Amino acid sequence: MDCRQAIELMQDRLDGLSGTDSTLMLEEHLAGCARCQSEWHRLQMLDRLFASAQMVPAPPYLRVQVMARLEQRDRTKRMALACAALALGAVTLALLVFVPAFFTCLSTAGATTALLSGGPATLGQLLNLAKTLGRITPLVVGALASPVAAISLCSVLVALGMSRLLSGLLQLSKPNNAA
Amino acid sequence: MPGIEYVGRSADVTDESKWITLAQNGDQTAFSRLVGAYQTPVYNLAYRMLGNKADAEDATQETFLRAYVHLRSYDSQRPFSSWLLSIASHYCIDRLRRRRMTWLSLEDEIVASDGTGEVTEIYLNNDVPNPESVIAQREQEMQIQRLLAALSPTDRAAMTLRYWYDYSYEEIAEVLNLTVSAVKSRLHRARRDLAHMLEEDM
Ligand SMILES: [Zn+2]
Numbered sequence: 001m002d003c004r005q006a007i008e009l010m011q012d013r014l015d016g017l018s019g020t021d022s023t024l025m026l027e028e029h030l031a032g033c034a035r036c037q038s039e040w041h042r043l044q045m046l047d048r049l050f051a052s053a054q055m056v057p058a059p060p061y062l063r064v065q066v067m068a069r070l071e072q073r074d075r076t077k078r079m080a081l082a083c084a085a086l087a088l089g090a091v092t093l094a095l096l097v098f099v100p101a102f103f104t105c106l107s108t109a110g111a112t113t114a115l116l117s118g119g120p121a122t123l124g125q126l127l128n129l130a131k132t133l134g135r136i137t138p139l140v141v142g143a144l145a146s147p148v149a150a151i152s153l154c155s156v157l158v159a160l161g162m163s164r165l166l167s168g169l170l171q172l173s174k175p176n177n178a179a
Numbered sequence: 180m181p182g183i184e185y186v187g188r189s190a191d192v193t194d195e196s197k198w199i200t201l202a203q204n205g206d207q208t209a210f211s212r213l214v215g216a217y218q219t220p221v222y223n224l225a226y227r228m229l230g231n232k233a234d235a236e237d238a239t240q241e242t243f244l245r246a247y248v249h250l251r252s253y254d255s256q257r258p259f260s261s262w263l264l265s266i267a268s269h270y271c272i273d274r275l276r277r278r279r280m281t282w283l284s285l286e287d288e289i290v291a292s293d294g295t296g297e298v299t300e301i302y303l304n305n306d307v308p309n310p311e312s313v314i315a316q317r318e319q320e321m322q323i324q325r326l327l328a329a330l331s332p333t334d335r336a337a338m339t340l341r342y343w344y345d346y347s348y349e350e351i352a353e354v355l356n357l358t359v360s361a362v363k364s365r366l367h368r369a370r371r372d373l374a375h376m377l378e379e380d381m
Binding site (some may be wrong): 043045050069 | 227232
């Protein structure tokens with residue numbers, strides 16, 4: 001057995017993995033090799049030092065701190081959910097306002113019948129449609145300008161708030177490498 | 180070998196799996212019990228790896244927060260302790276790598292490795308009557324932390340899991356996502372290097 005193998009056996013022995021045979025082989029080698037003797041001495045010293053060490057107990061307040069951080073995280077999560085609900089509400093509201101307003105404008109201008117009548121079959125109908133469109137455009141713009149502005153502003157604010165909350169949340173719940 | 184009996188002491192296995200199931204369904208009281216049962220093993224690992232109390236506390240908190248978030252991905256076939264220690268070691272390895280990149284925390288490392296004041300308190304609770312043995316234990320403790328600080332982050336984790344948790348090569352490999360032969364060669368090399376350092380230190 002050479003010194004490399006002897007060192008391997010020393011390591012096994014420290015880990016409690018060596019049988020009687022290999023223990024005897026190691027003893028035999030050690031008896032005739034001063035270099036391995038000092039290596040074995042060093043390794044045993046290190047092993048004894050580490051084996052004597054105790055666990056450092058966690059400070060007693062640690063559990064409370066962990067639970068407080070968990071609760072804070074849950075609060076943030078609830079707030080983010082509330083904001084998401086708010087954003088969804090804003091979108092629904094926008095649809096509820098936009099769609100009827102659009103159709104009201106169309107019918108006010110008498111365009112619905114023109115549009116539903118089967119398309120511009122004649123030149124007269126085409127001219128009629130162009131005139132109608134010309135009439136309804138300012139009406140539609142006038143009716144929708146303020147709700148569009150208000151809702152965009154709300155959505156921007158809600159989106160800003162949500163992105164801040166979500167980034168806070170993501171920092172709390174970064175995926176771990178272990179999983 | 181110290182450490183392995185902590186699970187048995189705080190709760191039997193049926194209780195533990197009950198708490199885990201409850202916690203997976205969002206029961207914070209059940210999770211709090213798990214924190215209570217495992218805070219010392221997690222904290223000790225973080226302390227051994229990071230070398231100071233403040234970082235160890237922070238890492239322990241972070242480990243439990245991550246565990247809570249990913250609790251549903253925990254596979255009950257695996258011991259809960261090694262799942263937790265896996266989260267903790269990966270967090271500490273990352274943290275040590277980041278620390279190495281910022282020159283400022285180099286000072287932390289030096290403070291941590293000379294161990295001033297840090298390790299004193301460990302022995303205040305254990306009533307050791309003989310002041311000489313207190314000093315000897317403190318000296319040993321400082322020596323251990325100095326030696327661990329000389330290792331690479333992954334080797335620190337491997338040595339800690341081997342000596343404080345009595346983990347086998349296979350268990351360490353699973354916790355650290357390494358092959359068994361990689362764990363073996365890392366541990367063997369770390370032990371030989373540290374043995375030489377210890378001899379020079381004496
Ligand atoms: Zn030899």
